[in-house]
Amino acid sequence: MIVVKTVGELQNVVKEHRQGGARIGFVPTMGALHAGHLSLVDEAARSCDLVVVSIFVNPTQFNNAADLENYPRTLDRDVALLSGTACRLVFAPSVAEMYPEPDTRVFDFGELDKVMEGKHRPGHFNGVAQVVSRLFDMVRPDMAFFGQKDFQQLAIIVQLVKQLQLPVQIVPCPIIREADGLAMSSRNTLLTPEQRKIVPVIAKTLMESCNFAGHRSVKEVKNEVTATVNKSTGLEVEYFDIVDGFSLQSIDNWDKSDYIVGCIAVFAGNVRLIDNIIYKKK
Numbered sequence: 457m458i459v460v461k462t463v464g465e466l467q468n469v470v471k472e473h474r475q476g477g478a479r480i481g482f483v484p485t486m487g488a489l490h491a492g493h494l495s496l497v498d499e500a501a502r503s504c505d506l507v508v509v510s511i512f513v514n515p516t517q518f519n520n521a522a523d524l525e526n527y528p529r530t531l532d533r534d535v536a537l538l539s540g541t542a543c544r545l546v547f548a549p550s551v552a553e554m555y556p557e558p559d560t561r562v563f564d565f566g567e568l569d570k571v572m573e574g575k576h577r578p579g580h581f582n583g584v585a586q587v588v589s590r591l592f593d594m595v596r597p598d599m600a601f602f603g604q605k606d607f608q609q610l611a612i613i614v615q616l617v618k619q620l621q622l623p624v625q626i627v628p629c630p631i632i633r634e635a636d637g638l639a640m641s642s643r644n645t646l647l648t649p650e651q652r653k654i655v656p657v658i659a660k661t662l663m664e665s666c667n668f669a670g671h672r673s674v675k676e677v678k679n680e681v682t683a684t685v686n687k688s689t690g691l692e693v694e695y696f697d698i699v700d701g702f703s704l705q706s707i708d709n710w711d712k713s714d715y716i717v718g719c720i721a722v723f724a725g726n727v728r729l730i731d732n733i734i735y736k737k738k
């Protein structure tokens with residue numbers, strides 16, 4: 457496996473493979489890899505000849521300086537993990553390599569980034585769009601793989617690709633969970649052992665709420681999920697919303713959409729976790 461740090465080196469390796477007829481699959485990450493990331497690599501390997509993984513903690517998508525500073529950085533371990541997968545090229549640039557000049561682009565995603573993560577992390581999706589569009593320009597992948605854990609991010613990326621008319625196919629990949637249901641996340645490593653014992657209640661509550669979807673009102677399910685998670689010691693729901701899976705706008709009635717998703721963000725102390733559950737998909 458090759459690890460490169462500069463755009464020039466990255467493009468040389470990718471070009472060589474492309475000239476040999478390889479289909480390029482791309483998995484963007486911020487590192488601190490876990491089985492969720494590796495599932496994206498496996499999925500990419502099913503349909504692509506060269507799998508490229510980027511590892512870059514992108515400052516422009518952090519709206520909170522402490523979150524950026526505390527974000528786990530484990531490059532050597534990440535490279536070791538990837539060497540056991542089908543990934544053959546890792547791109548781990550510095551901030552200066554990614555942003556030789558500040559990126560001042562402002563994207564317009566309409567209502568998609570005004571809710572949920574976008575509302576609670578101002579500027580977050582603009583930063584995600586900046587880095588992902590740069591990475592796409594550098595790698596020029598045929599396909600790019602994103603996890604459904606970051607449900608709103610996926611919708612934004614699909615919109616970004618449409619707006620910029622990029623020739624890349626975006627492939628959504630299912631959420632990988634720990635044995636106790638907790639959605640895998642790099643931020644899980646920041647939890648104390650006590651917090652780690654409590655946080656599975658988030659996924660458990662979302663899963664149990666499926667039994668009520670369509671039977672109780674949307675408002676009741678929203679209140680019930682929020683109250684159950686908030687009752688757990690040390691957990692505080694930032695938002696729980698039940699939305700149309702395409703527009704991401706809240707719905708007030710189960711009949712309003714054929715694609716309904718419940719999205720949650722929860723603080724366990726200073727650690728912010730997100731998860732979601734699909735209630736209905738045609």
Ligand SMILES: Nc1ncnc2c1ncn2[C@@H]1O[C@H](COP(=O)(O)OP(=O)(O)OP(=O)(O)O)[C@@H](O)[C@H]1O
Nearest residue numbers: 485486487492602603605606631632640641642643
């Ligand atoms: N549990 C998971 N299952 C499937 N995909 C995942 C999972 N966790 C992360 N991903 C995906 O991996 C890609 C890189 O995500 P990222 O590096 O931010 O990891 P993360 O674990 O989501 O970290 P964070 O703590 O920031 O949430 C994204 O497309 C993300 O959706």
Ligand SMILES: CC(C)(CO)[C@@H](O)C(=O)[O-]
Nearest residue numbers: 484485486514584587606
């Ligand atoms: C897509 C991404 C790698 C961009 O920095 C990040 O938002 C993530 O890890 O989901």
Ligand code: BAL
Nearest residue numbers: 486517518580606609
């Ligand atoms: N997984 C999304 C990246 C972030 O939290 O900034």
